[in-house]
Amino acid sequence: MAVSTATPPRSLADVISAFEAVYPPAWAMEWDAVGLVCGDPEQRVERVLFAVDPVAAVVDEALEWGADLVVTHHPLMLRGVTSVAANTPKGNVVHRLIRAGAALYTAHTNADTAAPGVSDALARAVGLNGPLRPLDPDTTDPEGRRGIGRIGALDQPMILHDFAAQVAQGLPATAPGIRVSGDLDRLITTVAVSGGAGDSLLGAARAAGVDAFVTSDLRHHPASEFGEDPGPALVDTPHFASEWPWLADGAIHLADALARGDGRNGANVEIRVSTVVTDAWSQTFHHI
Numbered sequence: 614m615a616v617s618t619a620t621p622p623r624s625l626a627d628v629i630s631a632f633e634a635v636y637p638p639a640w641a642m643e644w645d646a647v648g649l650v651c652g653d654p655e656q657r658v659e660r661v662l663f664a665v666d667p668v669a670a671v672v673d674e675a676l677e678w679g680a681d682l683v684v685t686h687h688p689l690m691l692r693g694v695t696s697v698a699a700n701t702p703k704g705n706v707v708h709r710l711i712r713a714g715a716a717l718y719t720a721h722t723n724a725d726t727a728a729p730g731v732s733d734a735l736a737r738a739v740g741l742n743g744p745l746r747p748l749d750p751d752t753t754d755p756e757g758r759r760g761i762g763r764i765g766a767l768d769q770p771m772i773l774h775d776f777a778a779q780v781a782q783g784l785p786a787t788a789p790g791i792r793v794s795g796d797l798d799r800l801i802t803t804v805a806v807s808g809g810a811g812d813s814l815l816g817a818a819r820a821a822g823v824d825a826f827v828t829s830d831l832r833h834h835p836a837s838e839f840g841e842d843p844g845p846a847l848v849d850t851p852h853f854a855s856e857w858p859w860l861a862d863g864a865i866h867l868a869d870a871l872a873r874g875d876g877r878n879g880a881n882v883e884i885r886v887s888t889v890v891t892d893a894w895s896q897t898f899h900h901i
Contacts, residue, residue, distance in 0.1 A: 766802055
């Protein structure tokens with residue numbers, strides 16, 4: 614995907630300002646680390662790459678394309694570090710970007726809770742086409758639209774087997790694929806989704822009375838115990854795959870925000886979505 618516009622080049626500060634009008638950092642969780650990681654606010658930005666993870670493969674892609682700014686969903690510095698030496702993985706990312714004159718910016722839980730946000734994009738990717746509402750609403754939002762996760766309905770009910778296949782088809786292919794817990798012949802009509810790790814929302818999904826819950830990183834014990842009582846079927850997707858659909862949304866919203874700021878049709882910024890699969894797992898093996 615590429616989005617092109619046609620007015621004078623923008624500074625990094627301008628681009629960040631436009632982006633934060635859509636995904637304010639104040640919406641991020643207290644423990645999160647969002648915002649500008651490295652880069653000169655006065656530098657010119659003509660090419661922006663959206664990616665899930667700030668890892669070496671994404672830096673390779675960004676520098677090969679000539680990106681001036683990389684926007685990632687996952688933070689590089691989520692946990693405290695005492696060094697960004699170039700011989701460490703995180704330090705190597707920072708040094709390579711700075712040497713190339715490229716900036717790094719993170720939108721994490723502020724993009725999760727936004728409306729539309731990460732889970733809206735996931736919901737559409739797996740086939741929820743009607744109105745959506747938050748699974749875990751943000752109580753500070755008077756409109757009731759923001760929050761973690763989304764609940765919606767399929768256009769037509771389908772059995773869990775077919776719904777799981779639809780989920781797999783709607784998300785980028787990864788080595789682990791998806792896992793399912795529940796009767797494969799169960800009829801699925803209403804669905805809750807949450808991009809990223811969803812263990813903490815199992816109770817909310819049960820309370821919502823949905824037929825299935827699509828999320829990532831479900832651990833053995835919580836999922837096993839959840840399955841012992843009547844409740845939603847579980848569809849566990851790779852973490853990277855559940856958050857990748859948001860990248861295209863983020864790119865479109867940034868282009869729109871820049872255009873609104875100009876009062877014209879755009880801002881001379883080309884925006885691309887990374888196609889590099891950065892899921893942590895590269896291969897699965899099964900007993901034969």
